[in-house]
Amino acid sequence: MTDYVLVLDSGTTSTRAIAFDLHGAVAAVAQRPLTQHYPRPGWVEHDASEIRDRTLSCMHEVARKVGAANIAAIGITNQRETVVAWDRQSGEPLARAIVWQDRRTADFCTGLKEAGHEPAVQKATGLLLDPYFSATKMRWLLDNDGQVRAAARAGRLAFGTVESWLLYHLTGGAHMTDASNASRTLLLPLDAPLFDSGLCGLFGVPHDALPEVIDTYGELADTILLGTRTPIAGLAGDQQAATIGQACFAFGETKATYGTGAFVLTNKGGEVPHSDHRLLGTVLMQRGGKRTYALEGSVFVAGSLIQWLRDSLGIISSASETEALARSVADSGGVTIVPALSGLGAPHWLAQARGVIAGLSFASGRAQIARAALEAMAHQTHDLADAFAADGAGWTGLRIDGGMSANDWMAQDLADMLDIPVERPDMVETTALGAAILAAVGAGLFGSLEDAVRAMRGTVRTFEPRMSEQVRVERLQRWEKALAAV
Template identity: 75%
Template structure:
């Protein structure tokens, strides 16, 4: 058996293959972009075939550089969560474009289910609220609105799954599984249930027969077709990207908290083996599962983080690169009263306003690129502060916050988080903790490390700390402006 761990990280804007050592060192990486399709306002789609082909191409690049499949001990897969793929189990071909987690087309269905009085029971059972973000209503939409999907269901050939399920099916030549962390994001899996629930499937309108078997997040989960990579390799780790990042940040004890700032922003607090219950519209989710035993997390999900900076760059042309925002933020003493509420695809936790739309408030003739760029970065701390208040109200106050993701490399933003939250913010030197977490899961699943705690000791690197350094009055002044702009939304 080889000594390396191959991680396939199928994200929202790109897909990557990364080769790790058992000590957490990154040896190789290949990356390819994913085409974003926006057929209507509020709709976001991917080509599932493109996800597969580009992920496979990245994997082949890395395996070849490693010296062949024999150098790889195990594969770990992590993925954009809630995105739904529909495919034909017999041909293995996608039946429609994948509906991406950001997509809002099922808002009316969620409203109807909520008005019918189902949300309280759904949240109690699944830990989730009725929102278009989650996979189940996307699956129903495909069933009712796509003729090819409906025909496959009638032939008993339909497979509906999240991205890890799709990739494992293609890699293995037919294994149809979904790990518990991804399955817990569908509205169809009870937090304390081993498999997808027939009653929840009936309520949402998804055929139970089209869903995968729910499996552990780490262990012997599948094996690749030998022809794809030049040899069979076991798949030993599967997790949604935010759960993988929580593992990669070594938040393995109850109370430990991480925030990932990528396309969106996602905060998870480890809750141990206790099923999480929120009274403040946070989410309960499966963090890991091994041998059927689950660890859970309390989660707050913000839909727009790095995508706001991308919008400033690509749609408005205010910046040339995302990295420019740090210099622009430092070039002025404050935002000049400019506040951005980045509800470009609705508001996530703890507000859950699917129809909300973004605003830029406080503009004057003195407002320029620097003020808007700084306000965009400040919005990250404002949104995170809303989550911090909800977590504290649910009895899960943060003592420190471990951050990662592409935006976390911005030192100004990391310090601003510490200032606005009033807690120490820790950032690892290696910020690709989603991939590292998938590598840790696969390493334990393959027996390279005995458990996640041992993997953490061996694979996590150094961290940098940012301490709060803002007077309470300045913090409150900004929060007043934020709340006023938020109320307008």
């Protein structure tokens, strides 16, 4: 019998199931798109029933391909901060899920800042007061949705992030979240085991609607939905899972994931992180109640910019075209894009910012705009690099992953603009791999995370910097000028 780890990877634009063998090879995949709902400018929603149904459909499809009896463990990784509200009795959602990109609570966050709450919130949770995080989304649902309010009054309301929603249905009703996801809500102190009643009071979120906070990997729960009792042995937010998949186990090791957004995490070991430069402290993982932390920089728009060029502007017909277009011209022709389509994240945190395309002329065409879109990834990452260095966590190298990182031109541009080596594994979908590693160790298939990574990670390619300092400086000057216009 072959042992497989089945990963449920529920992202922003799609959800999927992947079966990994214990050498890290993918044995089977099933994937379904998720419908994006944009009811108003700045609002982003998902249908929570669609997330559940399509994820479980993918799970059953992969189980049929590899044999349910061969699945030794299940791991779950997910888009973070997205909030689902559901009825504990029926198990059905009470409203659409509010997605992490959603900006509708910007004014509420501004009010809390003006009242002077941000320093205390940041000290406790490592997070800033921004619509990105979960608590203000929960408050908005309570204030604006009658079904959510009624469920809260009746004691039937359950709030959770996506892994909690999926776990509820996999287990037949367990209401739990792992510490890595819980640390993204604004309700969990970094150094406390449970959600904090004082923070719940500040945001107006009923404590009894929240899930139990549990470990990231280990003997967490089990499911019988595959026809046999199967352990669920790993839960992690997508960016923490990618950090595990990139083997960033030592203090200071850093990864960047380029998916819908872009997220950089630096391992801080057992040190509770604090930033003076608008970065975030987060739980990387927890086992046996003991936590490992990370310092994080979050960029809201990365791959979604390329999707926008394709779907809204029609400049490209597929994301893969951007590499050839970028290589077809010597430079962007002075075009610079600030992709603030959902505001700006770290280190700027401008919730109301809007995107800018600067430097257009009659000489600007598809190639220049596509190249400028890819260049924006390095520009945003450079801003993060400066903030990490100012916080005493400078990078000597960067490990990249995510769908966008398969673009060789972009990987080289990152190395050039950051002036450090950039490593990319052959398996760029390290979010799913990290979830598999966590579940494999949690189920006892390997003795340690390091053992699992040695067996499952595979090889890496390194991109060395080769850009002249003059070109780098000129690019950054154009970026700074465009950034000032948002």
